[in-house]
Each structure stands twice: as C-alpha cells, then as structure tokens.
Amino acid sequence: MSDELNKTPDAAPETDAPAADAEPAEEKYEGILGDYTEESTEAADTAAETEAPAPKKPVNKKALTAVGVCAAVLALGGLGTFGVLKYREVMPKTAASTNHGKVTDRMAACYVQDVVNMYKNYYGEEMLKSYYSLDLSLPLSEQQFPGAENTTWLQNVVSTVKNNVTQYLVLQEAGREIGYELSESDRKTIEDSLGDADIAAYGNNVSESDLRQALELQAYAAGVYNETLKGFTFTDDEIETYVETNGSSYITCGLMGFSVSYDLGDDASDEGTEEAPTEEETPKMDKATAEKLAKALEGAKSEDQFESQVSDILTEYEGYSDEELANLLPTIRNDSFGYMSGNELADWAFGDAKVGDTLLIESEGVYYVYYMTREPEREESPTVNVRHILFSLSDHMDVDSEAATDEEREAALEECRALAQAALDEWKNGDANEDSFGEMATRLTEDPGSQSTGGLYENVTEGQMVDTFNDWCFDESRQPGDTGIVETTYGVHVMYFSSKGDPAWKADAITSMRSERFETWYQEMEAKYEVTLNDDIFDAIQG
Numbered sequence: 001m002s003d004e005l006n007k008t009p010d011a012a013p014e015t016d017a018p019a020a021d022a023e024p025a026e027e028k029y030e031g032i033l034g035d036y037t038e039e040s041t042e043a044a045d046t047a048a049e050t051e052a053p054a055p056k057k058p059v060n061k062k063a064l065t066a067v068g069v070c071a072a073v074l075a076l077g078g079l080g081t082f083g084v085l086k087y088r089e090v091m092p093k094t095a096a097s098t099n100h101g102k103v104t105d106r107m108a109a110c111y112v113q114d115v116v117n118m119y120k121n122y123y124g125e126e127m128l129k130s131y132y133s134l135d136l137s138l139p140l141s142e143q144q145f146p147g148a149e150n151t152t153w154l155q156n157v158v159s160t161v162k163n164n165v166t167q168y169l170v171l172q173e174a175g176r177e178i179g180y181e182l183s184e185s186d187r188k189t190i191e192d193s194l195g196d197a198d199i200a201a202y203g204n205n206v207s208e209s210d211l212r213q214a215l216e217l218q219a220y221a222a223g224v225y226n227e228t229l230k231g232f233t234f235t236d237d238e239i240e241t242y243v244e245t246n247g248s249s250y251i252t253c254g255l256m257g258f259s260v261s262y263d264l265g266d267d268a269s270d271e272g273t274e275e276a277p278t279e280e281e282t283p284k285m286d287k288a289t290a291e292k293l294a295k296a297l298e299g300a301k302s303e304d305q306f307e308s309q310v311s312d313i314l315t316e317y318e319g320y321s322d323e324e325l326a327n328l329l330p331t332i333r334n335d336s337f338g339y340m341s342g343n344e345l346a347d348w349a350f351g352d353a354k355v356g357d358t359l360l361i362e363s364e365g366v367y368y369v370y371y372m373t374r375e376p377e378r379e380e381s382p383t384v385n386v387r388h389i390l391f392s393l394s395d396h397m398d399v400d401s402e403a404a405t406d407e408e409r410e411a412a413l414e415e416c417r418a419l420a421q422a423a424l425d426e427w428k429n430g431d432a433n434e435d436s437f438g439e440m441a442t443r444l445t446e447d448p449g450s451q452s453t454g455g456l457y458e459n460v461t462e463g464q465m466v467d468t469f470n471d472w473c474f475d476e477s478r479q480p481g482d483t484g485i486v487e488t489t490y491g492v493h494v495m496y497f498s499s500k501g502d503p504a505w506k507a508d509a510i511t512s513m514r515s516e517r518f519e520t521w522y523q524e525m526e527a528k529y530e531v532t533l534n535d536d537i538f539d540a541i542q543g
Helices: 076-081 105-123 125-132 153-178 184-196 208-230 236-245 287-298 303-316 322-332 344-349 406-428 434-444 467-473 504-528 535-539
Strands: 027-029 036-038 094-097 102-104 251-261 333-338 358-363 366-378 383-392 456-461 483-488 491-500
Touching: 094 105, 094 153, 094 535, 102 105, 102 153, 102 208, 105 125, 105 153, 105 208, 105 535, 153 208, 153 504, 153 535, 184 208, 184 434, 208 504, 236 504, 251 287, 251 303, 251 322, 251 344, 287 303, 287 358, 287 366, 303 322, 303 366, 322 333, 333 344, 333 366, 344 358, 344 366, 383 406, 383 434, 383 467, 406 434, 406 483, 406 491, 434 491, 456 504, 467 483, 467 491
Parallel strands: none
Antiparallel strands: 027 036, 094 102, 251 333, 251 366, 358 366, 383 456, 383 491, 483 491
16 A cells, blocks of 8 residues: 555565666665665565555655555556556456456456556656656557566566456455455445546456456455454564564664765776866865764764764854754754664664764765664654545646646645545534544545555554654644644645554564564465466556
8 A cells, every 4th residue: 555644665565576776785875864874694684564655755766666455455546547558359358266256357457557557656757757767658568677678567567467466366265265345335435436437548448347346356355454464463472572582673772873974086086087176066075084073973972062063064064054954963863773684883783882882984985973872672652543534635636746836736735625624524523433534534535555444554653654744643632532634745634543552662563473474374375275367368468
C-alpha cells in the first residue's frame, strides 16, 4: 500500500524491480547527521514488512518497486485515467488458476495497468522519465528496463503482475478455507471505484465486469491478508524472548554529528588543475584548517559546546545566516540512531562508548565527528494508533499535479476542504464512534495505504508522518475519540485519534514477528494451493 504520509520511503512489497540507480556496495558519505554510513559486508537483515510509503518531499533516487497483495488494496479505481496498453483481439481465457479460482486474460490486463498507474502516481511522470528511463507516452515494450539486459519495461511489469496474481489466488484459496467474505463496505468501495474508472482506457476487450472481477479478487486477497495478520498475537514473554534474541534491532542511542569538508586540490581534479571558485561560491577550506576544526569538535565536553562550535564553523566558513542556522542545527542531532552491522560508527556507538565520548572518522576530503548524547537502550518513545480519511489533492485536479498552476491547486484544495468537512459532519450526525469512522474511511478515503484497514495506521512513531499530520497525532492534549481536520501537501485529512500504542521497541518487534509468521504461513499456503500460470497469455499483453 502506498502510505502517502510517511516522510521517507521504506521497503516496499516484494518485486523483481531493482533500483534503477543501483551501484556496487561502497562507503557512502552524505548529509549531516548519520552522514557517515558504510554498507555492511554481511547480508542485510530482513526488514519488517512495510507498505510502500511515499516520501514527504521528492526524493530523486529510490528503488523502483511495484505492489504485491500487501500493497495493492483496491487501487484499481483510478486506472481509467491513464491507458497505455493494447490487447490482441483473441487471447486465451485463463491466465492463472487454482482449484477454485482463476484470473482471466482481461483481469491480468487490468492488473498490468494497475502497476503502471502505481508507478505514475508514486513517482510522477517526470521522475520516471528522468531517472528510470520510462516514458509513459511511449510503448512499454519498446523501452529497456534499467539494469536488466534484454528486459523491457513491459516484461518487468508483467513479471510483477505474475507475482501479484499468484499471491491473490493463494490468499483466495486460504480465505475459502476460513470462510472469509467481502464486507458490504468493501463491495460499496468496489462499485464506487468502478464508477470512477474509464473502462475504455483498457482496450476493446476489457469490460466493466472484467474490472469488477479484478477488484473483487484484489480486495478479497487483501482482506484475507489483514485478517491473517491480526490473528498473529504474541505474549509478553514471547516478545521479550524475540527482542533478546534480536537485541541490536531494538535498541537505539543518541548522537550528534557534523562533517567538515576540505579541498582535495590537484589530486582530485580530472585534469590535474583546479578551477578558481566563482564569486558566488564559498571556497573550500584547506585540509589543515578542516583537521583543526574537526579536532576541536572531537574535544567538545558537552552537547551545547558541540553545537556552538558547529554554529561557529557554519557562520565563519560557510557564511550561514541566522535563519539558515536555525533550520540546519536541529539536523545534526539523531536521538534514535539504530545499529548497522559492519558500520564503524555503529560499532563504536554500540560498543564501549559513553555519554560525552566523541569519534572522529576521516575519509577522502572530509572529517566526520560524532558526540554521544545517549547510550544504547530500547527505544521507549511512544506510538499512537490513528485513523484518517484522505481527500487527495492530486485526485481532485484535472491536470497532473506536477504541472498544476497555483490557481488549480488552490481550487482542488478548496474542494478537498469541503469534502472533508462534509465527511466529518456526516460522521458526527451518525453513530459517531470508531467503527463508523472506519467504515467511512473504507468508503471515502483516497489513501490506498489505509483503505483496507478503515483508515487505520497503528503504532505510528513521532516524526514518522508529515509534519502537520504528526503534530496533530502527538499533541499532548490528544485523547481517544478526538477528531479534526488536517491539511498536508497530499491533501486534506479527517482525523480520528484511536489510542496510544506500544513503545516503539515493542511495536517494531511485533511488526517483525508478524511479518516472519506471515511469511511462514504463506509459504505453507503456497505449497498447499498450486497456482498454474499460462505464460502465453501474459506474453500476449502488448503495450
């Protein structure tokens, strides 16, 4: 599910798509705090399953991923806005099947379009073209997929759809076993999605009935997935044992950090010469000066002294204004630095370092200095459980949001405000409880990341969501049952505060435990319910 509120992108559901900008593993130095990062030489730990969050602000390089059953929940409603595919007049009927279910050729075509639209909505057409060599105005079959020789974009998308369809059918079979049924709210959402779809965008062979079947299977699979996850519960003793076994994953420390760059001189120049800085540029300092400043930072005796010295460096050597300092200084602090295997900074911070200790790391052209503010311990920061109904700004503009004028954006924002107020008024005039809010969220929200959960995001940590959303959730006066309307860059949100959640370490552990339990369960289901794929039908999709 594309979680539009998260500040930064996390792991997305499984896909064959690699990062378009994949590079060999190497040390990387970027940013201010946490700027010293070193990719582990060991295999990375499996990340807790997340739901393809979109960034708070544009990020130029991200792993290009598509959606699986955990992510594509009732996301087909906007398919008609953007048709790139064409289909042969005659295609075999069954593209994939199990004993009790099947996906037709036309349903498969809908899912292909679904993935393409997910790319468009998540990354934007300009980023797709600039960074992933995907021009949505041209046939996908004529464009090579980055990093995969002899693979077109269409082949990659179709491969993703095969994986998704397999998941849908396996979960459909598992749902039959437990007697799962779509709710009336789910069916209402499907019909609303059909009403918004432009069937003609799919080509002559796809009908409203085909799209309905695709939506129903997708929604059913998502429902089974959510029901299965909810069924995985753990005792406090089980959680404690898991955390002790995987201890480094659930402890954090506090750090301050700053980097001082110096001029590499002729050795760093391609031609063996160095261009003089322009009047607008601030010349880099020499190595001796940078080393002196770094050594002074290394000798800081308190957090205030470390910050004061950083401020002096930025003012004297970088020409920062007071306003620029006010914006940057908070970024030199990380109160929740997590362990990374094989990383020099992490090995120091989670080794014998104590509060007040400092570490200096030199790399080519830069010194990195770190000050420990809190020794490693479990992350006890609070979490909250919150529901919301999003009226998406981009969904209420007649043009692509990237190309919209200020007037068009304001008009769309006014429309979203009116819809949000109407929804809140409707809820207040009804049962006005959490269940009725959840039902309304399933019916109205334009956030696919929370549609299947009734708008619910559980165990949200402070700083995880975009600022105004975050500030509303973590207001000290917030109480269960509180409602409100919040505006973000993504649109207008009707908010419902459900409850306070577990401490961050416990919430993270439960998420990981559920993910691992689900993976084991799904593998058993996949072995139990064989899915037959007809490659000829998938290969017949053109675009």
